[in-house]
Amino acid sequence: MIRPFILALLVLGILSPIGGAQDIPADSVIEPAELKVWQRPVATFRAPIATLSPTIRRDTALRRIRELPESALYDEIRTLPTQLESLKGVSFFSGDRLLFTLIEADLDPAEGETLEEVKKAVVRNLDEVRTARLAQRSWAINLKGAGISVVATLLLAALLFGLQKLSRLTRRRFIRSTAKLSQLKQRDLDLRPAFLQLSRRLTAVFFTLVALGACCVWITVILSQFPYTAPWSHVIGEQVGKLAGDLLGGLLASIPNLLIVVLIFMLTRGTARITEQILRSFETDTDDKQLFGKDTAKATRRIASVLIWIFGLVIAYPYIPGSDSDAFKGVGVLLGLMVSLGSTGLVNQLVSGFVVLYSGAVRTGEYARVGDVEGVITDIGLLSTKVLTPKNEFVTVPNAVLISKDTLNYSRLTDAFRTELSTTVTIGYDTPWRQVHELLLLAADRTPGIREKPEPKVIQTELSDFYAAYELRFVPADVTTKGAVLSKLHQSIQDAFAEAGVQIMSPNFVAQPEALVLPPKDEQD
Template sequence: MKRVLFLLLVLLGFAPFAGAQDTKNQDPAFEPAPLVVWNREITVFRAPLGNLTPEQRLSNALSKIADVEDFELYEDIRGERTSLGDLKTVSFMIGDEHLFAVVETDLDPTTGETLDSLTKTIISRLEEVRDAKREQRSVTVILKGVGVAIAATAAFLGLLWFLRFLGRKLRRYMVQRTSKLKQLKVRNFDFRPMMLQAIRRVIVMIGWGVALFAGYVWIVTVLGQFPYTAPWGHALGERLRTLTAGLLQSFVDALPGVIMVIVIFALTRWVARLADNLFRQLEHTKDDDSWLGSDTARASRRIVVVLVWIFGITIAYPYIPGSESPAFKGISVFVGLVLSLGSTGLVNQVMSGFVVLYSGAVRTGEYAKVGDTEGVIQDIGLLSTKVLTPRREYVTVPNAVLIAKETLNYSRIEENEQRTELSTKVTIGYDTPWRQVHAMLLLATERTPGIRKKPEPRVIQTALSDFYAEYELRFVPSDVAKKGVILSDLHQRIQDTFNEFEVQIMSPNFRSQPEEPVLTPKDKWFLAPSEPEGDKKGGGKKA
């Protein structure tokens, strides 16, 4: 009787199917229609049956299942095998009520399932839905679910309160501990506020992470207490378990690589410290004949330490977890692109820095003229050289500029008697004996502090012009860094000395001899603070 009813339903609903339509191969024009009852997937209709599309078959099945009476929930669920021609079908029934049918074309070709295995699966899922509907009508099950949900909610809210309380305590404790760390304060820089801010951010992030994890568990627990929402809870719980298992498995897989990275880091750090200590000893040596000067040792220390770390990172990179991932490869490509675009000028500066450092043209503390900048060399780096001018200007000269221009080093000493000389020029008329001019210039140097007695100052006549002779006074300063002050003082002494002996300095140029020498009146003379009182007249008698 039941088979007759089923055949009548098939014939009435699927009359065209009995003709010539071949449904053994699924029609790709139709989308699969999953049958979901009470949040549980029962099966998937993948192919049309007669003039019914998968969507229409789904609608009919949902309508039949919704019409099942409450008393029928206690009936057995079974699947009956039938066939229409060479097409095998299975009709699923609860008691005497027909629910839906599946055919061979509904099988998933990717899993290799058979009609028998699909039948067992569908029956098991239908029984699960039936049992869930029964439990949903049970007052005991509902009360138990509500009780567990209330307890889980109270525990979740209590955990949130505890996390907030613990976060406050941790932040207060870290503030007290960090404020006592004097090592975080270096000169005018206090890193403790930044350290505290970073600690607070970490504590907040950990708190939020624990709270989100607890919220996830709370949702899974609450949903799992009620038959209707139990599939959602099971799905969320399964995802959480899968994620946790994946993270643990990834941690276990990455552990050997992490250990190798730690070992390489420790070895690299040890080698870098060894090189740093070695070059620091050479950096503080006072021996000028050392094969590696102070500036060169300092730069070499930085270069060697950087190279050691680059070498260590290169070796450790393959062992870093995720180094083969697309993210790491993208970062590598980005860094390489940035270095390629910006390395042209950088490489030029670095190579120029190598030339400056290892050629020894200038050293830290020396007084030199670098291009148009003159002063004391403060620091020589790979990219630039810092110069402190006599006017207290801190000038940064790129090493590429330093290499391109000439460098005058006033402080370099080869022998004790051969030092850098400074010079100044005066032009005197031919009516003044050149021997007297020499004597007056040398007398001015004797009266000027900051000029060495050994080697002795000397005067050289550099030109015989139309109206005057040109005299150049050369001398060695006691401190070349005070070059400007010494020259200024010397020029004052030269003017005073020439005025004392009534000799006119022929600058600026003139076109005819004046009737009287152009001199400073004696009542306007003044003595420099360093000039002895008796040198004024005594020096004149010597001249």
């Protein structure tokens, strides 16, 4: 039995700081200090005593526990009620050696703790530390832990080796299976390499997660074999279990929303396919009086598909797991900002594409002239129009440029009203105009690729001071060969005029030459 005055001296001994104590300001925030010994929580100091903060009290108790002799490991933990003035608490001893004192102000008010409950918990914690330190000194326990650690390491190595072999086997199976999926190859689009790459990545992620889980179990098993590191194994196990529980709980909680997303995806996909089939029927119809032309139907099909998928995404967005997170919202804001800053020119091109498509100024397969570009229209998109020139040049004309230029369409009119081509020669007034007409029509008759009906015709477009201008108008059989037909026609005109002895003086001349300006005889043959 310890006498009261000795107890008072012991409490006063607790109040002696390790170093020079400083007064604690009245308005300062006092942080709790947890006492841990051998990685194990023992007690928590929450209130200051005199000039001693909870941190100083914790450091003093830790120093006293560390200074205990080895023989103190065999002493039982004893407690003694403490009352000094207004301080009421309990002191903890190892044998007759004071360790620390807890007062009522150290209790956690949020937990509703009592001094008796805290006393029993602290005694249990100190006994656990004392038992762990005794066990750590046991050769049998250490040898057993080392043996189990070696076996666990060998099992982990075998498991990792097996996972590596299984991963390679699975990748080879995916390669063979993907090569047989002909559905992933449509025309020039082959999705099999992308599908194979995705499968390999998912397989690698799966086996990596399994390997990490095995490593966590291995570390937990090894740490639990030794008393000093056993608390770490519990912490790792709890953290991994909490993480797995959170992931599993989140996955299970997301199943209803995922089912709704899948349902919306299926409805959106079905609607897009039905719309695509309806609009595809217009693409195969050659009737120009139908509701949608071939090009318009193709563009409308693409636009409708995009709009349907956007509408489905907007509906499914609230049900996507994580859509309400700050990270998801931040990515959405970033994408919206990027689209807003970079869509000015894109919107202009899209609007221009709508004008080109739905105005019907040009269509695929027609021969037209757009600004300085002339050729066959091969494709009309929302952003640009593709033109194949007679020189086999593949030219891409932005739709914004197309609608700002004059467009000359040679293929739009029917057989009765075909676009006429023309060429002009200037002949002096000394040649009868009737003869010029006959020679031009003769040249047209000799030129292949010119339609007989409607018949070619000659129009005198100008009576200049020095010559008369004659324009030969004709309809080509195929407007796409416009350049070749004009080249042959010019050759025929030169031959016909040379045969008739009529000189072509273009554009004009100052004085009549002494001899006719004609090509040599051998050039006329």
